[in-house]
Amino acid sequence: MKRKKIILSSKDLDKNLDQINDFLTKKGMAQIRGGNAASSSDWGSSNYAESTYVRRVIKTE
Amino acid sequence: MIINEIVLKVTNICNLNCSYCYVFNQADDSYKRDAPFMSEETMIFVIKRIYEHCKTKNIESFLIIFHGGEPLLLQKNSYIKFRHFCQEFAPGIEIRLALQTNGTLLSEEWIALFKELDISVGVSLDGTESATKNRIFRSTNKNAYSAIIKGINLLHKNDYPVNILSVINPEENPTEIYHHLKENNISFVDFLFPDETFENRKMNNSDISNWLIQIFDLWDNDYSANKPMIRTFEIIMGLILGVERGNEMFGSKLNKTVCIKPNGNIQAVDNLMVCGNEFTKTKYSVLNNTIDQAIEDPLIKRYYYSHSDRELGYKCQACIIKRICGGGHLAHRYSSKNGFDNPSAYCSDIFKLVMHIQNKLIDEMPSSLTNQIGIQKITLNDCSIKG
Numbered sequence: 001m002k003r004k005k006i007i008l009s010s011k012d013l014d015k016n017l018d019q020i021n022d023f024l025t026k027k028g029m030a031q032i033r034g035g036n037a038a039s040s041s042d043w044g045s046s047n048y049a050e051s052t053y054v055r056r057v058i059k060t061e
Numbered sequence: 062m063i064i065n066e067i068v069l070k071v072t073n074i075c076n077l078n079c080s081y082c083y084v085f086n087q088a089d090d091s092y093k094r095d096a097p098f099m100s101e102e103t104m105i106f107v108i109k110r111i112y113e114h115c116k117t118k119n120i121e122s123f124l125i126i127f128h129g130g131e132p133l134l135l136q137k138n139s140y141i142k143f144r145h146f147c148q149e150f151a152p153g154i155e156i157r158l159a160l161q162t163n164g165t166l167l168s169e170e171w172i173a174l175f176k177e178l179d180i181s182v183g184v185s186l187d188g189t190e191s192a193t194k195n196r197i198f199r200s201t202n203k204n205a206y207s208a209i210i211k212g213i214n215l216l217h218k219n220d221y222p223v224n225i226l227s228v229i230n231p232e233e234n235p236t237e238i239y240h241h242l243k244e245n246n247i248s249f250v251d252f253l254f255p256d257e258t259f260e261n262r263k264m265n266n267s268d269i270s271n272w273l274i275q276i277f278d279l280w281d282n283d284y285s286a287n288k289p290m291i292r293t294f295e296i297i298m299g300l301i302l303g304v305e306r307g308n309e310m311f312g313s314k315l316n317k318t319v320c321i322k323p324n325g326n327i328q329a330v331d332n333l334m335v336c337g338n339e340f341t342k343t344k345y346s347v348l349n350n351t352i353d354q355a356i357e358d359p360l361i362k363r364y365y366y367s368h369s370d371r372e373l374g375y376k377c378q379a380c381i382i383k384r385i386c387g388g389g390h391l392a393h394r395y396s397s398k399n400g401f402d403n404p405s406a407y408c409s410d411i412f413k414l415v416m417h418i419q420n421k422l423i424d425e426m427p428s429s430l431t432n433q434i435g436i437q438k439i440t441l442n443d444c445s446i447k448g
Contacts, residue, residue, distance in 0.1 A: 045306075
């Protein structure tokens with residue numbers, strides 16, 4: 001039996017990144033990055049759950 | 062194995078007494094025997110060990126999280142010296158500093174110091190005054206809520222980012238908790254699962270998922286300008302959308318974190334203390350050992366790989382959401398009968414939460430996009446772990 005597809009591959013993500021980010025922005029959620037950045041820490045949160053460290057991206061006008 | 066994050070227990074003393082605290086009120090009582098504060102000598106050893114590890118493993122950036130007890134019980138001068146030690150003993154390494162506090166001791170002076178030393182601050186706040194009833198001052202037994210809110214307001218007044226950690230209490234109304242966070246202009250929050258093993262379980266199945274799903278729906282339908290970032294939800298959504306996000310609770314990344322106690326003992330992270338008395342204690346100390354030696358400790362290693370197949374039980378390995386939940390937190394898998402060879406005590410809660418987010422995401426995305434990316438809804442029948 002074919003297993004359900006429940007998560008995107010990085011290839012799918014890269015192909016549809018603009019549309020996905022458009023959807024997330026409309027929802028007021030953080031955007032995501034594709035390519036190599038998808039596997040790096042895209043918003044730099046700590047691994048330890050009992051810390052709130054976030055490397056913030058400063059928005060510039 | 063690469064470590065790029067250390068939880069630095071700078072003190073074992075706390076001015077609050079929280080009913081769920083794994084340092085003081087669960088299976089471990091090592092705080093009675095450990096040094097109350099980390100000495101300057103130990104701090105220097107910590108930084109030298111980090112530098113050594115970074116050089117050996119080619120690491121350019123390292124996160125140190127000041128934790129306790131209550132880290133603001135340490136003298137301000139110790140933090141100034143610590144930053145100075147970083148510059149002196151770890152040249153060329155980007156050392157990022159974070160601190161998790163109960164917020165009750167925050168002052169203008171502390172905030173000025175955080176700015177000066179570039180320390181990211183997180184405050185632990187479980188929600189409304191009612192939700193804070195489990196957190197009382199040791200000296201007076203009074204609810205700590207007002208003092209915590211005062212600390213948060215000081216951070217706001219000084220334009221310092223306010224990041225919040227809340228331990229979930231399903232008895233509290235999630236709508237009130239969410240609105241309370243918004244009223245207090247919280248920009249970042251994470252809701253923590255109470256640290257429970259199979260032995261000390263107090264929650265019933267679905268308590269946590271029902272609560273979190275209500276929060277998710279409020280958040281999902283919130284289009285306001287001050288919508289907070291909720292880490293757990295953003296991690297799960299990111300994972301569904303193909304981003305390799307994660308932390309010790311979710312995802313399939315390696316847990317590149319160790320904990321260092323005030324006496325310099327290098328251990329697995331301290332929330333594993335809920336598994337038993339002195340459960341995390343090792344023979345390794347920064348005074349005598351390198352980080353590379355310490356990560357040979359079996360528990361540190363197990364935690365490091367806890368989202369990988371080598372540490373997941375066969376039921377988890379077969380599960381459809383394995384890459385999203387990663388088996389949950391290692392501590393929540395523990396039972397004295399099977400050790401860590403269990404699905405999480407929160408398995409059904411995690412499955413229901415992920416299912417809800419997955420299915421809602423698909424419902425809300427434009428159909429052109431869902432057709433293109435081809436992800437599918439999941440049902441409870443897809444869960445390989447029954448019961």
